[in-house]
Amino acid sequence: MKRGTKWFILVGSFIIYLFDALEIAVLSFALPAISAELKLTPIAGGLLATATLLGMGCSSIITGWVADNRGRRIALIGSMVVFVALTSALFVVPNYGVFVALRFLAGIGLGGVWSVLSTYIVETWPAEQRGRAVAFVLAAYPLGGAGAALIAGAFMPDWRLLFLVTGLSALLPLLMVVFFFPESKAWLAERAQQEVARNVTAKELFTGSYRRRTIIATLVAVCAFVGFYGASTWMPSYLSSERCLDPRQVSLFMTILNLGMFAGYIVFGWIADKIGRRNAIMLSLTGTGFLMPLYGLVTNQAALLWMGPLYAFFMTFAGLFGSYLGELYPTRIRTTGAGFCFNIGRGVAAFAPLAMGGIAAAWGFSSGLILSGAVFLVGGALMLFLPHTHRGASTDDSVSPSYLQKEPVNNA
Numbered sequence: 001m002k003r004g005t006k007w008f009i010l011v012g013s014f015i016i017y018l019f020d021a022l023e024i025a026v027l028s029f030a031l032p033a034i035s036a037e038l039k040l041t042p043i044a045g046g047l048l049a050t051a052t053l054l055g056m057g058c059s060s061i062i063t064g065w066v067a068d069n070r071g072r073r074i075a076l077i078g079s080m081v082v083f084v085a086l087t088s089a090l091f092v093v094p095n096y097g098v099f100v101a102l103r104f105l106a107g108i109g110l111g112g113v114w115s116v117l118s119t120y121i122v123e124t125w126p127a128e129q130r131g132r133a134v135a136f137v138l139a140a141y142p143l144g145g146a147g148a149a150l151i152a153g154a155f156m157p158d159w160r161l162l163f164l165v166t167g168l169s170a171l172l173p174l175l176m177v178v179f180f181f182p183e184s185k186a187w188l189a190e191r192a193q194q195e196v197a198r199n200v201t202a203k204e205l206f207t208g209s210y211r212r213r214t215i216i217a218t219l220v221a222v223c224a225f226v227g228f229y230g231a232s233t234w235m236p237s238y239l240s241s242e243r244c245l246d247p248r249q250v251s252l253f254m255t256i257l258n259l260g261m262f263a264g265y266i267v268f269g270w271i272a273d274k275i276g277r278r279n280a281i282m283l284s285l286t287g288t289g290f291l292m293p294l295y296g297l298v299t300n301q302a303a304l305l306w307m308g309p310l311y312a313f314f315m316t317f318a319g320l321f322g323s324y325l326g327e328l329y330p331t332r333i334r335t336t337g338a339g340f341c342f343n344i345g346r347g348v349a350a351f352a353p354l355a356m357g358g359i360a361a362a363w364g365f366s367s368g369l370i371l372s373g374a375v376f377l378v379g380g381a382l383m384l385f386l387p388h389t390h391r392g393a394s395t396d397d398s399v400s401p402s403y404l405q406k407e408p409v410n411n412a
Contacts, residue, residue, distance in 0.1 A: 005182065006124045006133075012176060013117045013137040016080070019170040020113040021144025022151075023087050026166050027052065027103070028233050029152035029254075030159035032240065037159075038096050042358070049233045049353035051100045053225075055107020057347015063112030064336035067119065072184045072335065073177070076116040080174045082109030088167030091160045111346060114138075114322070115339030122326035122334065123186035130323045131277060135269025138319035142261035142312070145232075149258065153251040190331045204333050205340055213328050214341060216385050221345025223379030224285060224317050227372040230352030231292060238365035243304060253308055260309020264316040277324035282383045287314030289376035296369030317379075318342075327389035 027049060035045045059079070067075035086106035093099045117137060125133040148166070155162040205214040239245045239253055264284075272280035291311035298304050321342055329337030359368040 008180075009120055009124050009182075010133055010137060012173075012181060013120060014140045016076075016113065016173045016177065017117055017137055018140035018144045018147070019173050020080075020083070020110055021141040022147050022166055023083055023106070023144075023170065024052070024110055025145040025148035026152060026162060028236055029148055029156065029251075030162055031233075032237060033157040033159045034099075036157075038099075040096065043354060044096070046233065046353040046356060046358075047100060048103055049229065050350040051104040052107040052110065053229060053346050053350030053353070055104040055109075056111025056343050057107075057350060058343075059108045059111030060115065060336075060339045060341075060343030060347070062108060063115050064339040067112075067116050067335035067339075068187075068333060072116050072120055072123075072187055073181055075112060075335070076120075076181070077174070077177055079109040079112030079116065080170065080177065082106065083113075084109075084167055084170045084174055086167075087170075088164050090167070091164035093160075111343045112339070114318075114342060115335050118322035118326050118338055118342075119335040120184060122323060123184045123331065127327075128273065130327075131272030131280070131320070132269040134322035134326075135265050135272065135316070135319040138322050139262050139265030139269075139316075141318060142258040142265065145261070146255045146258035149251045149254040153248060156247065186331050205329075205337050210329065210333075210337070213386060214337065216382060217325060217328065217341040218344050220281075220285075220379045220382045220386070221321065221341050222348045223345075223375050223382065224321075225345045225349035226352045227288070227292070227375040227379070228315065228318075229346070229349045230356040230375075231369055231372045233353040234356050234365055234368070238369070239304070242365055243299065243301065245301070249301075253305060256305065257308035257312045261312035261315055263309075264313035265319040267313075268316040268320060272320055272323065276388050277320055277327065278383055278386055278388050281317055281320045281324060282380050284314050284317045284320060285376050285380035285383065287311075288317075289373045289380060291373075292376065293370040293373035296366040296373075324389060328387075 031045050031048070034040065034048070035042075063075050063079055066078060083106045086102050086109070089102055090099065093102060118134060121134045121137055122130060151166065152162060155165065204210070235257075236250050236254060239250045240247070245253060268280055268284060271283070288311060291307075291314060295304070295307050295311050298307055321338075325338035325341050326334055328341075356365070356368045356372075359365075359371070
């Protein structure tokens with residue numbers, strides 16, 4: 001591989017994921033205006049986020065199959081085309097039912113991007129640098145959230161124009177992939193050494209030593225994303241309704257919160273390469289589990305301003321999942337395996353915004369934040385039952401001088 005290729009993949013993936021995150025996050029900022037115009041209850045509003053996450057859950061099977069059987073590049077292009085077109089289409093959405101359907105279908109594209117980009121980095125960066133590389137790319141997520149806050153501040157309450165602008169803006173990274181992104185050499189080499197190309201299926205994730213790790217890793221992802229999406233989807237509404245912040249203050253608080261998360265992604269990527277991916281994920285989930293409930297109890301606005309980035313600093317598990325889950329599986333089933341655990345977790349968590357809407361109606365958003373913290377702690381405990389992958393030296397096949405070496409299996 002040319003020396004500059006891994007850097008191009010790194011920077012390009014960061015830009016792509018930034019726009020992917022922007023498309024995901026913008027719904028939470030538009031939700032108050034959408035609810036007002038369409039006269040939605042909190043539960044009906046939460047269903048819009050639920051539909052998006054259910055689509056992401058479906059992407060684990062669809063995009064994983066395409067990426068492992070037809071190539072990483074074509075899977076990435078397909079995912080981006082789907083979310084660009086369907087996010088932009090919300091500009092003319094006629095009613096609530098069509099809105100839910102479009103968000104579900106857009107979610108298939110949005111969820112697929114994570115799986116493919118994580119696999120690209122795992123297959124182009126050496127093991128001793130991979131934690132930092134993947135964390136850097138996925139650190140684009142909080143920046144996308146911060147960008148969504150700034151853009152929403154400029155366009156709201158015109159939520160239709162907001163979706164049109166954010167959707168069409170992703171045409172730039174889409175064209176970059178179409179014209180400049182190479183196919184993964186690891187994938188090409190793995191396919192070349194097969195005498196007869198044999199399609200990957202999700203069934204392989206539940207055979208042999210992979211069964212246990214697939215089940216537990218998926219449960220960890222479920223816990224992490226139930227806590228994350230349950231809290232983050234309604235965070236602007238929480239700050240507005242229960243902490244009495246005006247729209248500009250909400251935008252400022254959410255921007256600072258996401259900057260704290262960005263710093264956490266970068267620092268935890270370095271930590272993961274030093275103490276191991278599994279230990280870093282445990283630290284991330286446990287820290288979030290203890291700090292998020294405190295954020296739900298604070299009423300002073302000044303304290304909220306600095307507490308937000310503090311708890312968000314630990315909420316970096318998604319960036320760590322990118323390298324860790326990819327290392328649990330060999331090249332042949334890597335995108336399917338990592339994408340299954342990650343996006344099934346997001347799919348199950350689809351009901352978290354809906355549940356949070358019900359909790360908010362009954363007991364308030366602050367109670368939901370406390371419950372979310374408890375779920376994070378459960379996810380941290382489950383990590384004890386998963387294997388270490390590496391601590392500074394490669395234990396898998398993902399990047400080596402030769403892509404044709406035999407793939408060892410990490411037994412749990």
